[in-house]
Amino acid sequence: MAQTRYVDRPIPQISLKDFDNRINEITTELISAAENVGFFTLIDHGLSKEDIESIFMTSKSFFELPDETKKTVPWNTNNVGWEKNSQIRPSTGKPDSKESYQLQFGDNMKGLWVADEHLAGFQTTALEFMHRVQGISDKLMRCFARGLGFPEEFFIKCHDVARPDSQTTMRLLHYFALPEEADGKVYHRAGAHADWDFLTLLFQKEGQSGLEICPGRESVTEFGIGDEWTKVEAKTGEIVCNIGDLLMSWSDDRFKSTFHRVKAPCESGDYFGDRYSIAYFNQPCKDALIQGPLKKYPMVTGAQFTDSAMKRNFAALQEKLKAVAAA
Ligand SMILES: O=C(O)CCC(=O)C(=O)O
Numbered sequence: 556m557a558q559t560r561y562v563d564r565p566i567p568q569i570s571l572k573d574f575d576n577r578i579n580e581i582t583t584e585l586i587s588a589a590e591n592v593g594f595f596t597l598i599d600h601g602l603s604k605e606d607i608e609s610i611f612m613t614s615k616s617f618f619e620l621p622d623e624t625k626k627t628v629p630w631n632t633n634n635v636g637w638e639k640n641s642q643i644r645p646s647t648g649k650p651d652s653k654e655s656y657q658l659q660f661g662d663n664m665k666g667l668w669v670a671d672e673h674l675a676g677f678q679t680t681a682l683e684f685m686h687r688v689q690g691i692s693d694k695l696m697r698c699f700a701r702g703l704g705f706p707e708e709f710f711i712k713c714h715d716v717a718r719p720d721s722q723t724t725m726r727l728l729h730y731f732a733l734p735e736e737a738d739g740k741v742y743h744r745a746g747a748h749a750d751w752d753f754l755t756l757l758f759q760k761e762g763q764s765g766l767e768i769c770p771g772r773e774s775v776t777e778f779g780i781g782d783e784w785t786k787v788e789a790k791t792g793e794i795v796c797n798i799g800d801l802l803m804s805w806s807d808d809r810f811k812s813t814f815h816r817v818k819a820p821c822e823s824g825d826y827f828g829d830r831y832s833i834a835y836f837n838q839p840c841k842d843a844l845i846q847g848p849l850k851k852y853p854m855v856t857g858a859q860f861t862d863s864a865m866k867r868n869f870a871a872l873q874e875k876l877k878a879v880a881a882a
C-alpha cells in the first residue's frame with residue numbers, strides 16, 4: 556500500500572471558560588475554525604477527565620458483554636442499537652472493523668436500552684452524560700446562531716432533545732485490536748466520510764490514536780476526497796468537534812464539513828490496539844426548517860435533510876460496490 560501523505564494543519568483549540576462573559580470572543584474563534592479546517596478541539600468545557608474516563612468504563616463494560624446479550628438491543632434504521640462489523644462506507648466499500656452502540660433520548664430507544672440485569676444502571680448513566688454533552692452543544696449552537704445572524708436560541712430549538720422524536724444520537728464505538736503483521740488484508744476502522752449532522756462532539760482516549768482529517772470540500776453537494784491527511788491527537792480531556800453537512804448547508808457552505816476517518820493501521824507508528832471513542836451527533840428535529848441566510852439551497856425539513864443524506868450515502872455506496880465488483 557502506498558504511504559499516506561501527511562501535512563500539518565493547525566486544529567484550533569478553543570476554551571469555553573467563563574462562557575457567558577466571553578461569548579463574543581468564543582464565537583469569533585468558533586466561526587474562524589468552522590470557516591477554515593472545519594475541526595476544532597474544546598477545553599474548559601465543564602466535563603472533567605474523570606467524567607470522561609468514567610463513561611469510557613461504562614462503554615467498555617457494555618462491549619465486554621457477550622454478543623448474545625448485545626444482540627438483545629440490535630441496530631435499526633432509526634440509528635439506534637448495537638451493530639458489529641456491519642457499517643459499509645461508500646469510500647471503502649468494506650465494513651468498518653468495529654462495533655458500536657447508538658443511543659438517543661426519546662421514543663426510538665423503546666426496548667433498545669440494555670437491561671439492568673445485564674448492566675446495572677446503564678441507561679441512567681448514559682442519559683446523564685448525554686444531557687451534559689447536550690449542554691456543551693447548546694453553547695456551541697448559541698455561538699453559531701449569532702455568527703449566522705439567527706436568533707440566539709434558534710439552533711437549540713431546532714435540536715430540542717426533550718422532544719419524544721428527538722434524533723440526536725450518542726454513539727459508543729469499539730474498534731477491535733488488529734494484527735500488526737501484514738496479512739494482505741486492509742482492516743478499515745472508520746472509512747473516510749463526512750458526518751451529516753449539525754455538529755459532532757467526539758471523545759477519545761489518550762494513546763488510542765487514528766483519527767485523521769482531510770479538509771478541502773467547497774460545497775456540501777460535492778463528494779471528492781483529497782489525499783493529504785492530518786492527524787488529530789487523542790487526548791482524554793479534550794472534545795474534538797467537527798461541522799457536519801447539516802451546518803455546512805445551513806451556513807450556505809460557509810462552514811466546512813470535513814472528510815475524516817479512523818485510519819486502517821498499516822504503517823509504522825500507527826496504533827493497532829483496541830480503540831474506544833464516543834461520538835455525539837446533534838441531529839435536527841424532524842420538522843425543523845433548514846435554510847441558510849443566503850438561501851443557497853431550497854428549504855427542507857430536518858426529516859427531508861436526513862432522508863436525502865442517507866439516500867445520497869446509499870447511492871454512493873452502490874456506485875462503489877459496482878466499481879469494486881468490476882475491478
Ligand atoms: O471514532 C472516531 O474517532 C471517529 C468516529 C466517526 O467519525 C463517526 O462515527 O462519524
Ligand SMILES: [Fe+2]
Nearest residue numbers: 748749750815
Ligand atoms: Fe465521523
